[in-house]
Amino acid sequence: MAPPRARTGLPLGKVLVIGGALFLIFLLYRHMHPPPPARPTASLPPEEIRALTGRQIALVAGHTGSDPGATCADGLTEQSVNRRIVEHAAEILRSVPAQVMVLQEYDPRLDGLQADVFLSVHADSCLPLSGFKVARWARSPHPARDDRLVRCLRYHYWLITGLSPDPEHVTEDMTEYHAFHRVAPDTPAAIIEVGYLGGDRELLTQRPDLPALGIVEGLACFLGGTP
Ligand SMILES: [Zn+2]
Numbered sequence: 001m002a003p004p005r006a007r008t009g010l011p012l013g014k015v016l017v018i019g020g021a022l023f024l025i026f027l028l029y030r031h032m033h034p035p036p037p038a039r040p041t042a043s044l045p046p047e048e049i050r051a052l053t054g055r056q057i058a059l060v061a062g063h064t065g066s067d068p069g070a071t072c073a074d075g076l077t078e079q080s081v082n083r084r085i086v087e088h089a090a091e092i093l094r095s096v097p098a099q100v101m102v103l104q105e106y107d108p109r110l111d112g113l114q115a116d117v118f119l120s121v122h123a124d125s126c127l128p129l130s131g132f133k134v135a136r137w138a139r140s141p142h143p144a145r146d147d148r149l150v151r152c153l154r155y156h157y158w159l160i161t162g163l164s165p166d167p168e169h170v171t172e173d174m175t176e177y178h179a180f181h182r183v184a185p186d187t188p189a190a191i192i193e194v195g196y197l198g199g200d201r202e203l204l205t206q207r208p209d210l211p212a213l214g215i216v217e218g219l220a221c222f223l224g225g226t227p
Pocket residue numbers: 062063069070078122123
């Protein structure tokens with residue numbers, strides 16, 4: 001007959017008491033040192049945060065309050081894609097903090113709108129193509145200023161999303177966009193087609209934070225006075 005095995009370790013009661021005490025200490029520590037909230041601005045460099053702080057930024061979520069825009073066979077609508085990207089961009093900008101106005105397609109506030117920058121966000125058709133476009137009003141009262149806005153957006157959107165700029169397919173729908181006639185002439189204005197619902201669907205629907213960040217960085221480049 002084998003001798004009885006020596007009992008090792010602590011009795012269950014003691015383990016529970018010690019475990020409970022450690023857990024209470026952890027809760028107390030957490031209460032005194034809460035984890036920092038998730039900050040979307042964490043990825044923005046300090047010079048961009050400086051450029052955006054306190055600025056008035058007006059964004060149109062294309063087709064909202066009006067119509068679905070381009071609609072794919074499976075029901076994906078351009079309006080839903082535009083809205084999510086604008087919501088992400090607005091969230092980043094508000095955390096800077098900047099003063100963000102999110103407008104509908106035919107928002108009455110567009111008339112005479114005064115802002116440090118205005119951008120309307122749209123997406124392209126469900127065709128299996130890829131690429132993005134940025135344009136300003138063909139008859140802009142300040143073409144050099146608005147060209148700089150277009151260049152800033154084009155460069156940073158390309159840098160963040162990896163999509164190819166497609167300036168050859170900019171249409172009159174973009175260069176004669178209705179809101180360009182309505183905002184105040186002193187408001188720098190542009191329109192972006194963030195990609196195709198067809199070929200760029202994964203980026204636009206699965207990673208809307210990337211197009212949003214590309215837009216925010218493009219606006220920071222313009223507002224920061226980058227030539
Ligand atoms: Zn559109």
